Amino acid sequence: MDSKSQHQMKRSLREAFEYRGCLICQVLDREESDFMATLQYQAFKEEKVRQDVVLANGYCNFHFHQMARMASPTGMAILTKELIDVEIKEIERDSFGEALRVDCPVCKYVGEREESCIKEFRDFLSEKSFQKEYEATDGLCRIHLKRVLNMLEQSELHQFILASHLMHLKLLKVQLETFISKGRSTRDFKEEKDSWWVAIEKMAGKKGLKVF
Numbered sequence: 048m049d050s051k052s053q054h055q056m057k058r059s060l061r062e063a064f065e066y067r068g069c070l071i072c073q074v075l076d077r078e079e080s081d082f083m084a085t086l087q088y089q090a091f092k093e094e095k096v097r098q099d100v101v102l103a104n105g106y107c108n109f110h111f112h113q114m115a116r117m118a119s120p121t122g123m124a125i126l127t128k129e130l131i132d133v134e135i136k137e138i139e140r141d142s143f144g145e146a147l148r149v150d151c152p153v154c155k156y157v158g159e160r161e162e163s164c165i166k167e168f169r170d171f172l173s174e175k176s177f178q179k180e181y182e183a184t185d186g187l188c189r190i191h192l193k194r195v196l197n198m199l200e201q202s203e204l205h206q207f208i209l210a211s212h213l214m215h216l217k218l219l220k221v222q223l224e225t226f227i228s229k230g231r232s233t234r235d236f237k238e239e240k241d242s243w244w245v246a247i248e249k250m251a252g253k254k255g256l257k258v259f
Contacts (some may be wrong), residue, residue: 056167065242069188073252078160091122097225101129107151172204186215188252
């Protein structure tokens with residue numbers, strides 16, 4: 048990752064402190080949305096970009112439906128028509144299996160950015176100021192916690208992440224208990240109002256996250 052991309056990733060991680068949920072999932076959500084917005088526009092306007100998507104046999108199930116909500120009906124009609132043209136040719140050439148393999152460009156991009164984000168997060172952990180700020184967040188989801196721990200092996204940072212995760216779980220448990228209790232009363236919700244959503248992401252990661 049070049050220095051510009053590295054700086055951008057550091058800034059993205061810092062900005063994620065302002066939101067609830069897994070820090071890495073938050074960064075990926077924003078980058079995924081920005082990339083998809085650009086890609087759907089370019090695929091509609093630029094023949095080369097659209098052909099790259101066609102060569103990949105379109106998008107995976109999740110990202111195809113996401114694109115359908117972002118792109119214009121005409122843009123999706125043009126893309127799917129070209130994908131159908133390819134599929135017809137594959138059947139006629141008796142090589143239909145080729146058309147069934149999808150190399151989703153969005154999945155590929157998000158996977159690359161996820162790797163960069165996890166590595167940058169690991170490097171950030173050596174900074175005491177980052178550790179202090181991290182403790183004040185909701186931490187990481189199970190998926191990203193495991194991947195970060197695998198990078199750290201047995202070390203002080205490994206123990207720090209585990210201790211922080213335990214603290215985050217206990218705090219979230221209290222928020223969930225408060226949410227459940229207030230759900231039976233008329234009292235206003237505070238920080239616990241998002242606890243149910245944070246808990247889901249804590250267990251499973253963001254929607255559409257690939258687990259390897």
